[in-house]
Amino acid sequence: MILDYLKVGPLDVNCSILVCPNSNEAIVIDPGGNEEDILARIAALDARVKLILITHSHFDHVIAGARLKKETGAPVCLPKKDRGVWRLMGLQFKLAKIEGKKPPHIDRFLKEGEKVSVGSLSLEVIHTPGHSPGGCAFYMKDENLIFAGDSLYRDSVGNWQVPFGNFEDLVRTLHDKFMTLPDNTRVIPGHGEETTIGREREHNPFLKPGRIE
Template sequence: MITVKIIVSNPFQENTLVLSDATGECIIIDAGMYNAQENRALTQYIAEAKLRPVMAVNTHGHVDHMLGVNFVKQTYGIPFALDGRDNFLIESAPTHGAIYGFKVDAVPTVDRDLQGVPTLQFGETTLQIIETPGHTPGHICLYQPEQKLLVTGDTLFRESIGRTDLPGGDYSWIMRSILDKLMPLGDEVHFYPGHGQDSTIGHEALYNPFVTEVMGGEVNYDC
């Protein structure tokens, strides 16, 4: 059974996620902490819950999702995993960050390339890696089928989708990713996005305007 902790981080209100299971091992997804207070919120939670971080993982390489990656790498001595197709975003984080007023001193080294890797493991948990290009070329979602738990990053939000006007973004790709790979996971699937409230696939099938616009009559309203 996975436990999810959300630490809302940085001026972009990005969701830094800690996923843990009964073994006490955890992974830190999209570490976006930007100040000492946000760093402390993370380390305090991990200490109080007696967790052992084993990996930093990113759904994608955008600067608001990686501001705290160096901190967790240094604090816990853990590797950083990312789909290599988003390496260019990590490398350009100091430049991109400056546009939004973020100061990025050091770019974290990517230790594990997740491109083409089917699963990710921690503790007794196996997460499926679902490639969902569109918001960025190397965007991935993470899925645990038994618990029907999904991490969607900036691909799918509650009643919205990630923007596609940034470098490497593509609207037709993000829609294909959502419609072909996320919606078929089923109405009961509970997801945690990179910004804002958690939701379910069933809720999005009914209320996400980007989804309903294209799904139209295909939606099954029996649920």
């Protein structure tokens, strides 16, 4: 697998591009802005985008979604349990003063445990509520890799003090979904630098006993 990611948009979202080395078919995760940069990176990889995955329904993760869909023809996929928040995406764009752009149309809703595949790439949908009610992570077990969205960061965790965020849900997500993964699992968060489950288990202050329990 070929993996590349770049920081995009007003909040420096990590937009990931995964490419099957056999077919050059690709998946893009969280196209949060800077459409031209994303398209240039796709062209440099000689990739053909077949799926666009969104981890959760916050504006900063989808700003480039409509343009990317138009240019590639790839369907846009969103966790089914985040549909309610998605209905407010137009309002989010307005409040964030995202001008001249509209949210992409969602073509497919994803369920917990579902596998999405392109070429030799296969990702499992893991429901990770807390930062948003229906957010998800995308897990590649064979690659020891997880795209965490805004649930787990290097040395931090997702903000639960946002509209529709939930502290108790985030705690369960961190302990039941992330801390059960192997230590060598590579974590690509929604923002910031990448990390591993083992590093966060040892160093993340929010995962220390009593901190968020």
